[in-house]
Amino acid sequence: MSDLANTNTTEIMQKKTQHKKLTLRQILQRGLLITIGAVLMAVGLEIFLVPNNVIDGGITGISIMLSYITGWKLGIFLFVLNLPFFFIGYKQIGKTFALSTLYGILVLSITTTLLHHVPAFTQDILLASAFGGMILGIGVGMVIRYGGSLDGTEILAILASKKLPFSVGEIVMFFNLFILGSAGFVFSWDRAMYSIIAYFVAYKTMDIVIAGLDESKFVWIISDEFGDIGDAIMSRLGRGVTYLAGEGAYSGDDKKVIFCVINRLEEAKLKDIVKSFDPSAFLAVGDIAEVRGGRFKKKDIH
Numbered sequence: 039m040s041d042l043a044n045t046n047t048t049e050i051m052q053k054k055t056q057h058k059k060l061t062l063r064q065i066l067q068r069g070l071l072i073t074i075g076a077v078l079m080a081v082g083l084e085i086f087l088v089p090n091n092v093i094d095g096g097i098t099g100i101s102i103m104l105s106y107i108t109g110w111k112l113g114i115f116l117f118v119l120n121l122p123f124f125f126i127g128y129k130q131i132g133k134t135f136a137l138s139t140l141y142g143i144l145v146l147s148i149t150t151t152l153l154h155h156v157p158a159f160t161q162d163i164l165l166a167s168a169f170g171g172m173i174l175g176i177g178v179g180m181v182i183r184y185g186g187s188l189d190g191t192e193i194l195a196i197l198a199s200k201k202l203p204f205s206v207g208e209i210v211m212f213f214n215l216f217i218l219g220s221a222g223f224v225f226s227w228d229r230a231m232y233s234i235i236a237y238f239v240a241y242k243t244m245d246i247v248i249a250g251l252d253e254s255k256f257v258w259i260i261s262d263e264f265g266d267i268g269d270a271i272m273s274r275l276g277r278g279v280t281y282l283a284g285e286g287a288y289s290g291d292d293k294k295v296i297f298c299v300i301n302r303l304e305e306a307k308l309k310d311i312v313k314s315f316d317p318s319a320f321l322a323v324g325d326i327a328e329v330r331g332g333r334f335k336k337k338d339i340h
Contacts, residue, residue, distance in 0.1 A: 068138065071184045076142045078177030079188055080149035082240075086170025088112060089158035091225040093233045094174060094240060095214030096191035097123075103224045111154060113147035123190025126197065138186030146188055167232045171239030178240065179247025254326040255305060259296040259312055260284065261319035268296055270311045275304055299326065 083098070091106070093099040101115035120143045128136035160166050181188050195209040202209065218237060222230035261267055268279045277298055284293040300308055305323060312319050 068184050069141065072138055072142045072181050072186050073145050075177040075180030075184070075186075076145035076188060077149050078180070079174050080146055080153055080177075082170045082172075082174030082177060083112065084150050084153035085156060085159045086166045086173065087236060090161070090163050090166040090170075090232075091221075091229045092163065092167050092170065092236050093218065093221050093225075093229075094171075095217055095237045096189040096210075098189055099214070099217040099221070099233070103220065106224060111151050113149075113151035113154075116150060117143055117147040120188075120190045123187075123193045126190070126193050135185060135187070138181075138184070139188075142181050142186040142188050163229075163232050164235075167236040168239055171236035172243050174236075175240035175243025176247055179244035182244070183248050255300055255302060256324050256326050257296070257298045257300060257308060258322040259298070259319055260293055261296070261312070261316040263315040263319070264294040264296055266315050267312055267319070270315065271296075271298055271308065274311060275300065275308060277304070 083094070083102070086092075087094065088102055088105075093102040097119050098116065101112055101119055104110070104115045105112040120139075124136055124140045124143070158166065160169075178188055187193065191210055191213055195213070198204075198209050204212075214237065218230060218233050220230075221233045259267060264281065268281065271277055271279050277300055280297045282295040282297055284295045285291070286293055298308070309321065312321055
């Protein structure tokens, strides 16, 4: 009997730890979107940034400068310099991520080579920096959102953060400031400043693509009028609410905590609802990168 129980326990543990294989449809969808993202990044680089001597951060920025100095194709450096991070990603993050990254880098390298002789879309440096950064950010964001990467900087930062007293974000920022500053020596200092603009635009655009345009927010509400507030949120906003049991650490009184997820356009109306029932209610609002499952979908308001 104990052997059977141990066998069942082992099977359950294996089921929990075993990675679920992607379906053919998921693989094709991921491949298509990573392809589109890599092509968009190549367009941002070869049609906007590179012809105007404007660079991006990370391995991409190093590749652009090396391509300018040596005269070799940009795609060669993008592939060769990112290749070590494919193996690091395979060990540190997983097979699916590594293969998605390798595929994305291959598409990026090939597309940049094909677009190398296409003339720049604009000679205006500011327009090239802004729109090149935007297109690049959309492409990189799509690839990251669907499980890959087009630059090994963050993988390097993840490894470095384990041995250094700095966060991943701080290491990436330091690395990119060094690279963007180097553009001043390779090109000119005005190009270095335009490169910072392009990097900032790309970073913010990438953030929007990864998080999604329909930004969601979570709300915590503590009030003695929780029933009325909850009913009003459901009827007037069409959002579901969850009541959680809480206890005041100072008073020791039992409390009901309302948890709710809304979009950013509904925040003002929710605050009005809470204020109308209990002006002294505790209210905390925070951002959510992504919401899936449950009953988040908005109900019709009658």
